[in-house]
Amino acid sequence: MIQTALNNAGAYLIDSNGNNDFFIQLIENSTYYAAQVDVNPTPTSIGSYTAPPSGVYSSGGSGLPSTARVPRLIIDNSKFGEVIGYSSGQYPSSSSTVAASFLSDLSPQVNPVSAYVVRCSLINNSFTAPRDILTVFNSQGMEAGQLIAYQPNEFSWMHVNDGSYATITITIVDQLERFVRFSDPNVLISLIFRQKK
Numbered sequence: 354m355i356q357t358a359l360n361n362a363g364a365y366l367i368d369s370n371g372n373n374d375f376f377i378q379l380i381e382n383s384t385y386y387a388a389q390v391d392v393n394p395t396p397t398s399i400g401s402y403t404a405p406p407s408g409v410y411s412s413g414g415s416g417l418p419s420t421a422r423v424p425r426l427i428i429d430n431s432k433f434g435e436v437i438g439y440s441s442g443q444y445p446s447s448s449s450t451v452a453a454s455f456l457s458d459l460s461p462q463v464n465p466v467s468a469y470v471v472r473c474s475l476i477n478n479s480f481t482a483p484r485d486i487l488t489v490f491n492s493q494g495m496e497a498g499q500l501i502a503y504q505p506n507e508f509s510w511m512h513v514n515d516g517s518y519a520t521i522t523i524t525i526v527d528q529l530e531r532f533v534r535f536s537d538p539n540v541l542i543s544l545i546f547r548q549k550k
Contacts, residue, residue: 355379355426363408369401377424379437388438388457394421394450423449435462466527467491469501473544474522477512487511487523500537508545 356375359365365373382389396402397417405411426444428434434441438457445453473487490503523542525533 361408363405363411363414365405366396366399366402366410367405373405374402377426379426382456385456386460388461390426390439390444390455390457391452392423392425392445392449392454393452394423397421421450423452426455435459437461437463464492466533468528469503469533470526470528470530471542472524472526474520475513475518477514479512510547512549513546 355377356365356373359375359377360373365375368374376393376395378391380389380391395418397419399417408414410417423445425448426439428437428439428441428444431441438459438461439455440458444455468489468491470489471487472483472485474485476485476487478484478486488503488505488509492501495501521544525535527533
């Protein structure tokens with residue numbers, strides 16, 4: 354995300370192996386269950402680097418800084434800060450020339466949905482509250498934008514409310530009972546009915 358913006362702005366240098374070298378990065382730190390921002394001083398001269406073809410550090414751009422300062426990440430939108438795990442503020446808090454790392458002070462909420470609750474109007478589940486919960490699953494093992502595929506290991510037989518029905522209503526909500534909006538128009542849900550023993 355940050356590197357895409359820097360690449361588009363030409364705010365990078367190309368090392369001797371042809372790799373783009375960015376002086377700020379946002380990475381996952383699984384040890385601390387946090388995000389981590391690493392900043393390194395931007396050089397004042399091209400040295401062994403090559404300038405990008407266009408943008409800030411190109412020959413036609415503003416060029417390299419006169420003082421080797423580190424880039425600063427400025428979070429001025431608290432909702433965006435929640436997504437990447439940082440409170441509103443500046444990282445580092447003031448202008449600096451020293452390489453540093455900053456752990457997020459919040460748990461990143463890249464996907465604020467931790468559980469999908471499938472509810473069905475026919476169900477009378479005596480083990481849940483509310484009683485219309487068919488199943489609950491999460492997106493563990495799937496990356497953002499990837500299809501969610503949930504297949505239980507075994508059937509969960511539940512009682513159906515007495516009566517006759519013209520419709521079945523199935524809703525999927527998150528852990529806070531908010532309706533989940535799926536981008537994919539294709540959803541397959543299989544229900545199996547059997548006579549009560």
